[in-house]
Amino acid sequence: MANLKQLAQSLGLSITTVSRALDGYADVSAATRERVREAADKVGYRPNASARRLRRQRAELVAVTLPSDPGHIGPPHFLDMLSGCAEHLAAAGLNLVIAPVPRGESELNICRRFVDGRRVDAMLLVRTKRKDERVEFLQSRGIPFVTNGRTESLLPHPFIDGDGFAGFRAATLRFHAAGHRRIGHIAGPQEYYFAHDRCRGWRAAMEECGLAPDLCAEGAPLEQGGYLAALELLRQPSRPTALVCATDEMAIGALRALREVDGGSQISIVGHDDLPMGAFTSPPLSTMRMTGEHLGASFASLLLRAIAGEPAEELQELHAIEFVDRDSHRRPLKAA
Amino acid sequence: MANLKQLAQSLGLSITTVSRALDGYADVSAATRERVREAADKVGYRPNASARRLRRQRAELVAVTLPSDPGHIGPPHFLDMLSGCAEHLAAAGLNLVIAPVPRGESELNICRRFVDGRRVDAMLLVRTKRKDERVEFLQSRGIPFVTNGRTESLLPHPFIDGDGFAGFRAATLRFHAAGHRRIGHIAGPQEYYFAHDRCRGWRAAMEECGLAPDLCAEGAPLEQGGYLAALELLRQPSRPTALVCATDEMAIGALRALREVDGGSQISIVGHDDLPMGAFTSPPLSTMRMTGEHLGASFASLLLRAIAGEPAEELQELHAIEFVDRDSHRRPLKAA
DNA sequence: CTTGACTCCCAAAACGTTTTGGAGAATCTT
DNA sequence: AAGATTCTCCAAAACGTTTTGGGAGTCAAG
Secondary structure (H helix, E strand, O other), X not given: OOOHHHHHHHHOOOHHHHHHXXXXXXXXXXXXXXXXXXXXXXXXXXOOHHHHHHHHOOOOEEEEEEEOOOOOXXXXXXXXXXXXXHHHHHHOOOEEEEEEEOOOOOHHHHHHHHHHOOOOOEEEEOOOEOOOHHHHHHHHHOOOEEEXXXXXXXXXXXXXXXXXXXXXXXXXXXXXXXXXXXXXXXXOOOOEHHHHHHHHHHHHHHHHOOOOXXXXXXXXXXXXXXXXXXXXHHOOOOOOOEEEEOOHHHHHHHHHHHHHHHOOOOOXXXXXXXXXXXXHXXXXXXXXXXXXXXXXXXXXXXXXXXXXXXXXXXXXXXXXXXXXXXXXXXXXXXXX | OOOHHHHHHHHOOOHHHHHHHHOOOOOOOHHHHHHHHHHHHXXXXXXXXXXXXXXXXXXXXXXXXXXXXXXXXXXXXXXXXXXXXXXXXXXXXXXXXXEEEOOOOOHHHHHHHHHHOOOOOEEEEEOOEXXXXXXXXXXHHOOOEEEEOOOOOOOOOOEEEEOHHHHHHHHHHHHHHOOOOOXXXXXXXXXXXXXXXHHHHHHHHHHHOOOOOOOEEEOOOOHHHHHHHHHHHHOOOOOOOEEEEOOHHHHHHHHHHHHHXXXXXXXXXXXXXXXHHHHHOOOOOEEEEEOXXXXXXXXXXXXXXXXXXXXXXXXXXXXXXXXXXXXXXXXXXXXX
């Protein structure tokens, strides 16, 4: 309601003094500071954000690009992540703004608009592609950013990612150790780093075991994509006995395909992401998840450190993957 | 990169003229306008957002409060809604910022911070409670806002909501018409308007049919809550033969309880929200959904009209509920 | 030649803060 | 008692826009 000028006037002080009192500078006497604080509290004074941002030359804003392409944005806990991140950024005086990407417009253009209009101090990128033009642009502009997922960019940049390669390799090896020989992979779109990474993990394990990595089908990273991909694999002359799925959503789609084709109890299956839903499917879905608590907080922290100027190399977090064993990965293996 | 002063200098024009040229005012000649536009394009000039906001006395920002309480924030398409809303707001020059609510802090305080710091021009509220202090605060401040869900506030305010009462009443009547007599309700937390509304719908139908509305259990609006509530109802001496669940997530939890207790094929069930996941459960989940496309766009439009000063009464959208029939609502009804 | 209308441009003020570079008074040193 | 130091405070500049209220010049009409 009130601004600094009015507050100062009502106190018989200068704007400067009031401002510095509220900011806790030492060159204002304790008595005055207290008096100012009380008055400010009483009238509910809050500094005008726009004015401060202009003066400080900081936007106090961080943007996260969000493709409006429905459903195509990651797991449900994505929202929790965002909210956690926003919360920790807020503690540092930064707000998180959504940079939606309208159909037909490129994510790159959106980044441009936000960066060149000095609307943000930093950016958060999700769903990275192997070759991600947003990353290159932000690097060229020198604006701090953190990605959720790695890229194949030549210059290092800050990221948080799960070690999908290791996770999917381990899951595949585990199926092999359990006696499976025809282990299929339901893959996500390979232009995304995470999908490619997970696919590579499966492939590496297959080759280590001397098995041909030929039971692989790609689909959209959602239930429907997993359903269709599973049907495709089940049509093969020699069906897989186990399926490693790029995401839980795809795994749940695949589960339905299995129910339709073989009654649902024959083929073992494992997903990735640990959706809450997975505990309630039939059979309960075995899955994997990135280790580490409070993902949002980590993003916020990395972002703040990037803004503070720490070098990219020190701002890279690769988290191990852990199994979440429920039932779907240990269907009885029929006659070897 | 460049600001107005530099751009003006390089063109030999005044700041005023350059500014007005770019804003398309008529009092600058077509020739100059073109010259200015070209130069601006060439250096990639973008007005400094903070400066404009300060001068215009508009934040160009809309906030949506997001409880950081994990999982407690509505259906997955919530994110699509946000993103769609953000997109349409962006077309009007507004950005959507996330106002996270840290544990322990009230949503009211967050609203306060955003509103009193003049950080936003309007607010978007989700998951309304029957008695919602945020609504009262915003009304007292006279700041435009739209809620997702109604409240019991005395003053009217803009909202978008589904007619949960009618939907749940219809669903219950349908079960009755199919011969069910013991129809249970799995309810969400009653302080939320939507949960109370849906519960009222079920209760009304029961009473219309001359049935006692006593098979009702309340739980958290998630899988686990539905699971526990269903177990509770199944422990009753006379079990329900049909269940009407406040949300799909609760219904999916209930489905699991049914599987555990009676093999899963005896009791009919219906949820609400039309989660994509529902098509992939076993049995595929029958559900309801709010009619209307492009929810995000509607929110944006209402918000813009509220900002423009339209009265609240004209900014209320109550959408009908439609059935999405899959399998779970028509389990064979055993011996009447 | 004056008047008015019109076209194109601009100087200056304003938005509300933070920060710079002191100023005046009181206290301490020597 | 003079100089140095410390304590409080403040005027003014700056951040980069948008907007107000004209000011020249040109042209046509009277």
